[in-house]
Amino acid sequence: MAKTKNFTTVLKKKLAENSSLRDAVEQQVFNARLAREIYKARNVAKLTQNQLAKLVGTQQSVISRLEDADYAGHSVLMLRKIAKALDCTLSVKIHPKDKDADFITTTEINTSVPAQRQNPSQTNLTEIHQDAPTPETVAMTA
Numbered sequence: 001m002a003k004t005k006n007f008t009t010v011l012k013k014k015l016a017e018n019s020s021l022r023d024a025v026e027q028q029v030f031n032a033r034l035a036r037e038i039y040k041a042r043n044v045a046k047l048t049q050n051q052l053a054k055l056v057g058t059q060q061s062v063i064s065r066l067e068d069a070d071y072a073g074h075s076v077l078m079l080r081k082i083a084k085a086l087d088c089t090l091s092v093k094i095h096p097k098d099k100d101a102d103f104i105t106t107t108e109i110n111t112s113v114p115a116q117r118q119n120p121s122q123t124n125l126t127e128i129h130q131d132a133p134t135p136e137t138v139a140m141t142a
Contacts, residue, residue, distance in 0.1 A: 032069035038082060039067045045086050055085035 015022040042052050049063040065071050066078065076092070083090040
């Protein structure tokens with residue numbers, strides 16, 4: 001009888017064998033995480049897409065697109081505007097890849113609301129980062 005294979009094990013092997021596939025999957029994971037961060041921060045602030053769009057000075061369709069996991073055209077300027085509208089800080093980190101890290105099983109998103117914030121429209125859009133093969137760290141604050 002054939003042995004059942006673990007999906008994660010098979011996927012890791014395929015990604016290790018095909019660097020272009022791995023790069024594409026990493027990009028999609030990054031896009032999905034970023035979209036989820038924007039969505040979560042907006043919802044914690046109890047704002048609709050239309051309300052956030054007005055605060056940012058754009059249209060609802062732009063916010064919708066930014067919250068779409070398939071969208072890859074995020075600009076730092078727009079992310080800073082969103083962070084400012086939500087009274088948040090935007091952090092971007094560029095750091096060396098951890099050779100032992102596994103982006104397939106490590107998909108934690110950390111969104112927290114500091115205790116000192118009383119207004120529900122004030123949330124914390126925490127780190128948004130993507131593994132990069134550079135040893136430098138860049139931090140940007142909105």
